[in-house]
Amino acid sequence: MTTTLKPDTAVRGALELKSLVKRYDGADENAVDGIDLDILPGEFITLLGPSGCGKTTTLRMIAGFEEPTAGSIDLDGADLVRMRPNKRPIAMVFQNYALFPHMTVAQNVGYGLRMQKWKPSAINEAVEVALASMNLTGMQDRSPHQLSGGQQQRVALARAMVLRPSLMLFDEPLSNLDAKLRDHMRTEIRQLQQRLGITSIYVTHDQAEAMSLSDRIVVMSKGRIEQLDTPAEVYNSPATSFVADFIGRASFLRTPVLGEEGDLRRVKAFGREYLVRSHPDVGRDGLLVLRPEGVAVEASESEADGTVVSAMYFGPNVEYEVDTAEGKILVSVANPDPRDLLEVATRVKLSLTNNKAYLLPDQPASAS
Numbered sequence: 391m392t393t394t395l396k397p398d399t400a401v402r403g404a405l406e407l408k409s410l411v412k413r414y415d416g417a418d419e420n421a422v423d424g425i426d427l428d429i430l431p432g433e434f435i436t437l438l439g440p441s442g443c444g445k446t447t448t449l450r451m452i453a454g455f456e457e458p459t460a461g462s463i464d465l466d467g468a469d470l471v472r473m474r475p476n477k478r479p480i481a482m483v484f485q486n487y488a489l490f491p492h493m494t495v496a497q498n499v500g501y502g503l504r505m506q507k508w509k510p511s512a513i514n515e516a517v518e519v520a521l522a523s524m525n526l527t528g529m530q531d532r533s534p535h536q537l538s539g540g541q542q543q544r545v546a547l548a549r550a551m552v553l554r555p556s557l558m559l560f561d562e563p564l565s566n567l568d569a570k571l572r573d574h575m576r577t578e579i580r581q582l583q584q585r586l587g588i589t590s591i592y593v594t595h596d597q598a599e600a601m602s603l604s605d606r607i608v609v610m611s612k613g614r615i616e617q618l619d620t621p622a623e624v625y626n627s628p629a630t631s632f633v634a635d636f637i638g639r640a641s642f643l644r645t646p647v648l649g650e651e652g653d654l655r656r657v658k659a660f661g662r663e664y665l666v667r668s669h670p671d672v673g674r675d676g677l678l679v680l681r682p683e684g685v686a687v688e689a690s691e692s693e694a695d696g697t698v699v700s701a702m703y704f705g706p707n708v709e710y711e712v713d714t715a716e717g718k719i720l721v722s723v724a725n726p727d728p729r730d731l732l733e734v735a736t737r738v739k740l741s742l743t744n745n746k747a748y749l750l751p752d753q754p755a756s757a758s
């Protein structure tokens with residue numbers, strides 16, 4: 391007998407959102423303001439953005455809990471908007487697990503299959519496989535209240551996966567778990583999703599979760615998509631200052647563009663010239679995005695660019711905040727030699743390093 395869930399061989403789960411809009415009754419603004427999104431079969435996509443940017447509304451329209459004001463949602467060519475929620479080949483995992491409290495673990499996991507009128511023997515077998523896949527063997531007769539939060543979320547995952555949906559939707563499924571369990575479950579979700587190849591859309595406002603889980607991240611702000619890219623692209627080549635600020639930490643410097651060499655631009659930072667990677671639309675002036683690990687720091691009285699105003703030692707790295715004439719600059723030094731730590735009030739020279747700087751068209755920092 392099979393002991394774990396097997397991958398789906400059919401290629402399915404291609405989702406297309408076109409000009410999707412949602413305006414709630416009585417609202418002055420659209421909660422979702424014209425989203426276009428093409429998701430490939432088997433992809434893991436995260437919707438990431440600050441509170442109120444429209445992530446949950448987008449997910450709920452796909453699930454069928456909200457009706458779009460305009461636009462279309464197609465799954466494998468079928469129009470989802472016209473399909474009743476319970477007919478959509480979609481399973482959803484919620485933040486609060488949403489298990490049926492009066493049913494056992496096995497009854498919870500088998501619920502959807504009973505609704506689909508599977509034979510009891512086939513249900514038992516599928517439930518057993520799903521429980522084994524989620525390391526829940528032996529817990530089939532327990533009630534949800536006899537399980538830990540992590541175990542309850544595994545039951546919710548098993549209940550969703552057993553249906554072999556074309557699309558899995560996750561609404562902040564780990565936010566009720568403590569930090570360590572969250573890391574562990576994150577790995578489990580990703581491994582299971584990759585093994586089964588089910589297209590997944592995951593909503594979170596936790597950027598570490600989004601970075602570690604996703605094939606691509608959709609960064610949203612005010613109902614719109616700011617950027618859709620791989621985690622590395624979003625981090626290293628943010629499309630806007632909003633994205634740069636929201637994903638990881640960043641400092642910003644205004645600079646004139648002094649020249650071009652291929653895709654690179656010559657700019658000035660801390661009084662010295664550098665060739666940096668650049669957004670294609672940069673004109674005569676730019677906004678330089680600096681990542682903390684892309685700035686080097688050394689004590690220097692004679693060539694000082696600023697003064698250390700805070701120093702935090704984490705072990706694998708040390709983080710400084712440096713006050714400069716152009717604003718506060720964040721610096722992170724990896725593997726610091728304990729003898730070389732800089733103290734607050736040290737005058738320092740700063741320089742760009744690691745090819746981390748990225749030039750954006752001039753715009754107000756963290757605008758939009």
Ligand SMILES: Nc1ncnc2c1ncn2[C@@H]1O[C@H](COP(=O)(O)OP(=O)(O)OP(=O)(O)O)[C@@H](O)[C@H]1O
Nearest residue numbers: 414417421439440441442443444445446447448595
């Ligand atoms: N049922 C509703 N009726 C009216 N307005 C709503 C409703 N649900 C959400 N909104 C509004 O729509 C906008 C988008 O909300 P949504 O819940 O989609 O954002 P979110 O990005 O998921 O936020 P969070 O991370 O806080 O869950 C917000 O301005 C919110 O106040």
